[in-house]
Amino acid sequence: MNIIYRSLLIMGALIASTMAAQADDKGIQDPFPEEVTKVTEHSIKIAGERIKYTATAGTSFVFNKQQEKIGNIFYVAYTKKDAERNRPITFAYNGGPGSASVWLHMGTFGPKRVLMDKEGFMPKPPYQAVDNAYSLLDETDIVFIDPVGTGYSRPGGKGTYQDFHGTWEDIRSVSEFIRLYLTRNDRWSSPKYLAGESYGTLRSAGIAYHMGQNLGVNFNGIILISSVLNSTLDEFDAGVNIQAPITLLPTYTATAFYHKKLDGQFDSVQAAIAEAKRFAMNEYALALLQGDQLADSQKQQIAEKLSQLTGLSKELILLNNLIIDMSTFVHQLRRDEGLTIGRLDSRFVTEEVDAMKQAGYRDPSYMAIHGPYTETLMDYLNTELKFKSDLVYYILGGLIQSWNTSEFARDSFDMSRKLRHAMLRNPDMKVFVANGYYDMATPFFSTEYNFSHMGLPKSLRGNIMMTYYESGHMMYVREADLIKLKQDMREFFKFSTNR
Template identity: 30%
Template sequence: MTRSLLASLLPLTGALALSAMPAFAAEPPGKSALPAPAAAPAADPQPKIDNAQIALLPADSVTHHTFSAPGGPSIGYTATAGTLILRDDKGAPSAKMFYVSYVADGQGARKRPISFFFNGGPGAGSAFLHLGAAGPVVLNFPTANPTDGANATLAPNPDSWLRFTDMVFIDAVGTGYSRPVDPDKAAKEFYGVKQDGSAFAQAIRLWIERNHRESSNKYLVGESYGGIRSIRTAYALETEQNILLSGIVMVSPAIEMGLLDNNVDPIGNAITLPSLAAGEMERRHTLTPQALDDAYHYAFGPYVSILAGAPPTGDVAKQFYGKIADMTGVPERVVTAQRGMLDVQSHDVRSRDGRLYSLYDDTLSIADPYPSGEDNADSPEPVLAGFGLAYGNAFTGYVGDTLGFHTELKYDLLNLGVNGAWDYKADGEPMARNMPELRKLLALNPSLHVFIAHGMFDLACPFAGTRWLVEHIPVGRDRIRLKLYPGGHMLYTRPDSRAALSHDVAALYAATP
């Protein structure tokens, strides 16, 4: 079963609801760690669009703030929370895409890098990267219990990428505050691999032209399905909008959807095994780079060779299944029942000793509501259906109280309707392939650099799949860097990994001519 990240959790999560974490409220001037909102300027005239949801989107809000960079000078910056109007081939409005931009004041914008951020899903808004990794404000989870989203708090982000780049966070159509003009046509116009890339490319061009940033070095930053989105957007920017990039940053990316299937494909199982092993090594305090490398080579050597043949029997089977159980911490009876091809979505694999482990971080767990065993549909996902939902409510409060963008429209952090309608086909193929586009981008643009960050314990988008793909790229491999961090899919929820990611990306940008 090939799956997207959200689709993979449909049997696990059921209906998702935003957490009840109280919205962040701005303190009186002079007392707040975060800047208070400034009055919004008059909006530019915009065409009237006959759509009740779009009518709830207010005029753009522009506010001014100061970021205190640790160990460096304070940075004054201008934040804009607003929308960009997409148009169809006839010039008629087709969607409004919501964005938040942060532009440093008085730093020579034409020479300062500009980064465009988006999340994935497909169906996820950009609040995850915004409040989790790079924005000037970060959502912190309790150190004693990182799965407690109800007690997460907003604070200034000491690792904000504003130190080295201006930033624009964009919600895909149908997510966040972005809305199509005609919902009945949205699936055909926007909910597909190629259409989505074209929509983002158009929005990015509009923002660049509106802000006169044609001379800036330009980067895309995508998380999860945002890896595919970044490749497709980069290709659309080049071929449809005449815009070349300096770099692409992918965080926990999906690149080839077919490689995320570990139910029947030996390669898919080999891709998952090193992340399962990493989680167990972390629990045993035996995790080292060499041990992780050994797990990778075992997965793509003896392990995949055995899976590709007839199922082992007798002492060979017992030895093989015992080794997999020892590597992963999954009970040997479960490994044997699944013939060594572990279904990481199954309750049997995720439930151990009364704890239910996350597909998105194999070191994070909650109390298992069904420790004696249950249908997978009643086995909740601790990250995406749990503490991760805190980003939605926190962002609503932040964008209203601090950035002055007030609307009664719900912020769609995770839109399962968009996810379910997604078209993965392209160029006549039943499943779009994205490595051919990345290969062409690297070949046609000798200045393009790609930085890929993966959490070691991520089972949704395992790092081994990306490593395997990169190892097989014939041109431009020297311009791709893969870096692993302690953490899961949302590796930035760990403060040390968030800081390391920011440092590494800053180094990438500094090395760009």
């Protein structure tokens, strides 16, 4: 349907994974009849300070309105030892829907991270986890959450997957976990944060609205990594939606610059992006608005400029009526070299004999992280956190077979409406937005467009902090951006707590 729900289809062999999941869990009614926790003690050095912390890996029941158990959510919580009760606490998760929290957990925020090469490309196996000197543990306690159907989280008791697998079902169930964690661990008085990546950003906006509106919980800040709040902005529906080709163009240009397809027109990726933005919001937008009424001479000029900004041929652009969808771009930019580029991170490439004739799409940027993150996480959970289970730990998509969007449809598939409501209700809440230049899954210009059309009063626009990185969807896989992200996050915590 769109980027959020399509994401499960483009990241590896998920159909096979789903079939395996069905077979694996067949007949299992309640894999965790009791709550299970494993507590271990650790320390890590961050910014010159040795921090002692407790790690709790476990499952927490989820209840319905009748206080009947409907599921178990697996989580890993890191809390600083001997800290004051009002220390900030951050609840973190990833996207999909159908992704475990492994990426934020083992990529950037947690005390351990998967070791990639400096540019974020896959190292040779066996893979390893190292102490993460750029963890957020010096700023906040962190609870990583795996929504039901991901990781080790499953329905149980009176619950079924239908209780969890929908936009608002997901928001309410994760909110219930957060409420229960705050209560059980005496953290109601702590400064509270939400951190989500990809679909997790949509989840964060919904949780901030739902918990503020219905549970009286106000958050100090929301951290949006590779944001997608409006799931219609990437729809390439010729004649109906012209936003997608406009808002994706700067990402195409950044990608073409990286792959040296712009004939040396620009001195930097920032200069290339600036020109793409200018053209997208002016000549290109006006041309697409005219549709078939666009004069042929103007069409030729627009196609020539698009060719200069994308590295694609003018003939191909004219053949596609000036609208370059993502599939065309990833397959065509380096097709003459037999290469397809990545969607999550367009710096990555993979070889194809003939990319346009291959069944499905193998995203090289996902293939590069899937193995290292899976192997490293499983070893870490078993050996250091002492949490063992015979269940399959679903990294991405394994148990998500359908997703209910009926309630979301009433908001026109745009969760920024709920984020605006949450910000109006809680005007002290700050929002951090991290964008990767080479992210075609959640393009940065689409995010800018969404935030500039939220209708926020001027008094609240300053609550939003936008940052940018020279990598993709998971910008933290590149070491320089991992470091920059931590520096930016440190500033955000100061910004949101008035330190």
